[in-house]
Amino acid sequence: MTTLYSFWRSLATYRVRVALALKGVVPDEIVTVDLTRGDQHGDAFDAVNPMHALPAFVDDGGGAPLVQSLAIIEYLDETRPEPPLLPPDPRGRARVRSLALMIAADSHPLMVPRVREYLERELGLPEPARTEWCRHWIRTALAALERRLAGEPETGRFCHGDTVSLADICLVSQVAGAGFFEVDTVAFPTVRRIAETCSAIEAFASAHPLRQPGAPTAA
Amino acid sequence: MTTLYSFWRSLATYRVRVALALKGVVPDEIVTVDLTRGDQHGDAFDAVNPMHALPAFVDDGGGAPLVQSLAIIEYLDETRPEPPLLPPDPRGRARVRSLALMIAADSHPLMVPRVREYLERELGLPEPARTEWCRHWIRTALAALERRLAGEPETGRFCHGDTVSLADICLVSQVAGAGFFEVDTVAFPTVRRIAETCSAIEAFASAHPLRQPGAPTAA
Numbered sequence: 001m002t003t004l005y006s007f008w009r010s011l012a013t014y015r016v017r018v019a020l021a022l023k024g025v026v027p028d029e030i031v032t033v034d035l036t037r038g039d040q041h042g043d044a045f046d047a048v049n050p051m052h053a054l055p056a057f058v059d060d061g062g063g064a065p066l067v068q069s070l071a072i073i074e075y076l077d078e079t080r081p082e083p084p085l086l087p088p089d090p091r092g093r094a095r096v097r098s099l100a101l102m103i104a105a106d107s108h109p110l111m112v113p114r115v116r117e118y119l120e121r122e123l124g125l126p127e128p129a130r131t132e133w134c135r136h137w138i139r140t141a142l143a144a145l146e147r148r149l150a151g152e153p154e155t156g157r158f159c160h161g162d163t164v165s166l167a168d169i170c171l172v173s174q175v176a177g178a179g180f181f182e183v184d185t186v187a188f189p190t191v192r193r194i195a196e197t198c199s200a201i202e203a204f205a206s207a208h209p210l211r212q213p214g215a216p217t218a219a
Numbered sequence: 220m221t222t223l224y225s226f227w228r229s230l231a232t233y234r235v236r237v238a239l240a241l242k243g244v245v246p247d248e249i250v251t252v253d254l255t256r257g258d259q260h261g262d263a264f265d266a267v268n269p270m271h272a273l274p275a276f277v278d279d280g281g282g283a284p285l286v287q288s289l290a291i292i293e294y295l296d297e298t299r300p301e302p303p304l305l306p307p308d309p310r311g312r313a314r315v316r317s318l319a320l321m322i323a324a325d326s327h328p329l330m331v332p333r334v335r336e337y338l339e340r341e342l343g344l345p346e347p348a349r350t351e352w353c354r355h356w357i358r359t360a361l362a363a364l365e366r367r368l369a370g371e372p373e374t375g376r377f378c379h380g381d382t383v384s385l386a387d388i389c390l391v392s393q394v395a396g397a398g399f400f401e402v403d404t405v406a407f408p409t410v411r412r413i414a415e416t417c418s419a420i421e422a423f424a425s426a427h428p429l430r431q432p433g434a435p436t437a438a
Contacts, residue, residue, distance in 0.1 A: 050366035051321055063310065064371065068324070071316035078309040090297040091282065097290035102270055105287070105324035115329070118355065123344065136337065147269035152283065 003029040005048060005056040005065070008212035009180070010035060011108060011173040012069040013055035017212075018169045019073045021203035023080040027057075032214065035113050053112065070104055073166055085166045095152075096160050099145065099167035103174045107141030110134070111177065134181045141174060146188040155190065157197055164198070172198045176209055222248040224267060224275040224284070227431035228399070229254060230327060230392040231288040232274035236431075237388045238292045240422035242299040246276075251433065254332050272331065289323055292385055304385045314371075315379050318364065318386035322393045326360030329353070330396065353400045360393060365407040374409065376416055383417070391417050395428055 004020070004027040006013045020027065033039045033054055040052040048056045049067045056065040057072045059079070066072050077085045086093045109115070111134040119125040119133060149155045159167035175195040178185050185192050198204045209215055223239070223246040225232045239246065252258045252273055259271040267275045268286045275284040276291045278298070285291050296304045305312045328334070330353040338344040338352060368374045378386035394414040397404050404411050417423045428434055 051325060051363040053325065066313045066317065068317040068320040071313045071320055074316060075309050075313035078312065090294050093297065094285045094290045094294035097293060098285065098287035101287040101290055105320070106270060106272065106328050109325050109328050110334070123348065125342065129342065144270040
């Protein structure tokens with residue numbers, strides 16, 4: 001039995017949903033952890049992940065829940081090798097992982113609920129400065145990502161050649177974040193092109209935040 | 220010829236220095252990128268990493284510089300397998316990567332120079348609130364790390380059994396960050412024990428920030 005701890009708006013969980021769908025894994029159970037209600041700080045989820053962050057994944061056979069989206073996706077790639085989400089060569093793998101980390105480490109952790117809450121409650125930062133904070137870090141990573149994707153010869157239909165990889169999964173989560181915070185992505189044409197190519201793939205489309213239970217209905 | 224772009228205080232570069240030393244790789248060239256002077260934003264380093272962040276590593280045979288500490292360390296582990304920095308089993312690898320990401324993704328990116336600069340210049344946040352910001356995110360990750368390390372049966376002399384792994388490299392960088400920001404680590408005894416065990420190993424000791432060129436002399 002497989003279990004995914006999820007919330008529609010969690011961009012890190014979105015990444016794992018895409019990876020699961022690409023691998024053909026349909027979780028037996030989806031446990032909703034409502035981040036807007038603070039469920040991640042409750043006792044039930046505290047026992048799952050003391051970091052109080054989504055996602056968490058329990059694989060067939062049980063064992064401790066796996067946490068951290070990139071660690072879960074690498075695990076899925078090792079235990080369900082088809083289709084591979086990393087290139088076969090170490091240099092290609094380093095490139096894909098570095099693109100993924102520009103998003104998953106250098107950008108996304110700056111706009112998660114706990115950080116926005118700290119800005120509001122501890123620093124008294126009003127709107128629109130809190131939203132501008134999120135936009136700034138989304139844009140910073142998108143600009144660097146665009147520079148690399150537009151300039152590096154390994155870029156193809158997708159971030160790395162013509163095959164979907166971990167980098168595309170992270171790119172798409174970042175573009176969804178840009179949508180949530182109304183960041184204009186017109187200055188990032190390569191990023192947009194790849195995101196559009198991905199969103200035509202059912203595994204990406206069906207995993208999108210706005211297609212999950214609890215999501216607001218799109219206008 | 221191998222080149223490491225480095226700065227004594229960069230905790231992400233510290234991680235790569237430890238991995239290089241464990242693998243017995245001595246970079247042929249060290250290029251100092253002075254983060255306190257803003258060298259990371261200059262044209263020379265912009266061509267190396269459009270994200271303007273350390274570290275970067277050029278391997279024998281040249282090619283584009285590799286960036287992002289965790290991607291570089293995984294690359295080193297794949298190209299120089301001894302000693303391995305990840306366990307052999309997928310579940311163990313997922314655990315080690317998740318511990319590493321709690322630090323390298325969920326904590327450290329919140330206290331890098333570009334974030335502290337934004338807090339100061341864009342938000343006008345005075346001291347000591349900027350330092351308290353850093354301390355808060357260091358403590359949050361250390362507390363969750365302590366919970367996991369103290370509670371999970373896989374913890375041994377090191378984070379995962381009795382062998383050094385990527386998780387220990389990240390743990391040690393986090394403890395060094397705690398030192399920089401004067402965070403009391405007494406509440407995190409397992410973290411402290413593992414950090415002390417690591418610091419007795421020459422690869423860790425010689426890579427320490429305060430032993431790099433340009434570092435202030437320890438009191």
